[in-house]
């Protein structure tokens with residue numbers, strides 16, 4: 001099954017959706033490997049017409065390449081790099097449907113190499129561990145690996161969980177981060193402005209870990225955290241960054257712990273990003 005309305009040929013597409021059904025480093029709950037297909041199913045719930053732009057999503061050309069064949073950390077690294085490299089080199093925007101957050105390490109790495117842009121993660125977790133359960137490519141090490149590539153060209157938004165050591169590393173390295181509380185007290189627009197002062201209009205890789213959203217709105221994630229952002233706030237971040245976003249991933253949905261609401265929200269946010277980018 002394809003993502004709804006992803007009916008264009010690859011060559012004519014501006015946006016390319018790819019599923020990455022990998023959750024091999026899951027440490028609490030698993031199930032993210034099931035997410036790409038559940039999100040695709042959920043995408044058929046929504047209207048093609050967007051009143052706010054008076055436009056149809058079917059006016060846009062995008063395609064869905066299906067799922068990568070990934071079973072280990074090694075083939076995930078290889079396959080994600082390969083497809084992200086091709087799509088970016090062809091001047092198209094990749095949208096990766098995770099899968100767990102570790103997939104971002106590989107696609108963001110290629111993005112840095114090819115586009116020299118800025119990285120933004122919407123995530124409850126710092127993910128700044130150097131290694132976790134004996135791998136450096138764990139979902140708990142994403143921001144650390146990204147930092148090694150991007151340095152100061154990154155920002156973490158929605159943070160509310162990390163170890164003492166991770167918070168110390170964050171501070172020591174001066175990584176830009178905005179807690180969920182910061183978003184509540186300052187508002188989304190102010191945070192978007194602050195991040196854009198650092199990204200200087202460069203291309204953005206946006207990684208949306210669905211656990212940034214409060215557990216009550218997005219219960220089906222691998223490592224849920226209370227006191228999170230609400231869907232409208234995420235929608236506002238997508239609006240704020242959509243023009244610069246040139247690569248996107250949505251990760252950590254676990255359909256095993258979901259009655260469908262998390263996949264539905266994921267599908268809607270992807271559709272909104274696509275529309276906002278071209279009609280916003």
Ligand SMILES: [Mn+2]
Pocket residue numbers: 101123124125209211212223252
């Ligand atoms: Mn997370």
